Amino acid sequence: MPELPEVETVRRQLGQSLLGLRFVSVERIEPAMLLDCTPEQIRAELPGRVVEEVARKGKFLVLVLTEDAYLTLHLGMTGHLLVARELGSGAAVQRGTGGIGAGRTEKSQPAGAEVSDPHSRFLFSLRLSADEAADRHEQAAPSVWLEFRDMRKFGRVQLSFGSPAPRLARLGPDAWKGAWDIDYLRVRFVGRRAPLKALLLDQSILAGIGNIYADEILWAAQLSPLRLAGTLTLEELSRLASEIPRRLEEGVRLLGCSISDFVDTDGRAGGFQGTLKAYGRQGQTCGRCGQTIVRVIVAGRGTAFCPGCQF
Numbered sequence: 532m533p534e535l536p537e538v539e540t541v542r543r544q545l546g547q548s549l550l551g552l553r554f555v556s557v558e559r560i561e562p563a564m565l566l567d568c569t570p571e572q573i574r575a576e577l578p579g580r581v582v583e584e585v586a587r588k589g590k591f592l593v594l595v596l597t598e599d600a601y602l603t604l605h606l607g608m609t610g611h612l613l614v615a616r617e618l619g620s621g622a623a624v625q626r627g628t629g630g631i632g633a634g635r636t637e638k639s640q641p642a643g644a645e646v647s648d649p650h651s652r653f654l655f656s657l658r659l660s661a662d663e664a665a666d667r668h669e670q671a672a673p674s675v676w677l678e679f680r681d682m683r684k685f686g687r688v689q690l691s692f693g694s695p696a697p698r699l700a701r702l703g704p705d706a707w708k709g710a711w712d713i714d715y716l717r718v719r720f721v722g723r724r725a726p727l728k729a730l731l732l733d734q735s736i737l738a739g740i741g742n743i744y745a746d747e748i749l750w751a752a753q754l755s756p757l758r759l760a761g762t763l764t765l766e767e768l769s770r771l772a773s774e775i776p777r778r779l780e781e782g783v784r785l786l787g788c789s790i791s792d793f794v795d796t797d798g799r800a801g802g803f804q805g806t807l808k809a810y811g812r813q814g815q816t817c818g819r820c821g822q823t824i825v826r827v828i829v830a831g832r833g834t835a836f837c838p839g840c841q842f
């Protein structure tokens with residue numbers, strides 16, 4: 532499942548591709564992936580709106596649109612967001628520079644751009660354009676296609692007005708960039724008899740950490756996933772609080788982890804899987820102490836850790 536660094540990778544690329552573009556049409560909708568909105572609403576409300584910002588909280592992406600509309604996306608287990616450009620020679624595209632209204636116009640490279648394969652298995656397909664013709668819904672306007680493909684249909688799309696999807700309000704601060712510190716963790720862990728890993732996965736405490744990064748963070752902090760959260764010393768909490776953003780940042784720097792099937796908006800794999808120290812390494816030697824990595828089940832999730840140096 533895509534976690535914070537994978538979703539952040541997609542967010543940055545969507546920002547570069549979509550900022551300032553206007554929805555022209557909704558080509559295809561998979562109703563099973565809609566949450567609290569209907570295909571009719573999507574078709575009626577999206578065309579004409581401009582992408583003002585591509586935001587992220589935890590594992591959720593939010594396209595902030597004009598007139599206070601929000602398209603909240605969750606990639607689920609196997610969702611892929613892909614961008615395809617259909618640009619004629621000399622066509623101009625709007626590229627974002629990071630912020631609402633901060634778009635600037637650039638000349639695109641002529642053609643060579645991919646156009647959506649009508650026979651491919653996609654579930655959502657949206658067409659956007661920077662061209663004035665798009666305002667009149669003319670088919671001739673150079674287009675950017677945003678496709679949300681998900682073979683297992685756990686991905687979700689939610690259209691809302693006034694604020695992003697309500698469930699985002701129930702998330703804790705973003706694990707990488709959110710406003711939290713060691714004191715925040717201490718208050719939430721005190722007295723808790725749940726295993727440490729379960730609390731790392733709890734999105735209402737910190738948003739964005741999933742199974743892979745939880746195992747990697749705990750290995751880096753030399754903490755056992757089985758430790759009862761309430762028993763951590765201040766020194767241990769401090770190690771944890773510094774390794775959480777550090778490992779997530781490494782994932783962002785390497786454009787995500789593709790040990791499963793994650794790809795970015797251009798269909799390319801990330802590089803974090805080459806750095807894994809614990810996740811998926813059961814039976815192999817620990818790179819720090821030489822003991823054998825073991826696999827246990829914690830909070831219903833397969834969990835790898837080193838009994839020789841994680842306590």
Ligand SMILES: [Zn+2]
Pocket residue numbers: 817818819820821822837838839840841
């Ligand atoms: Zn070890």
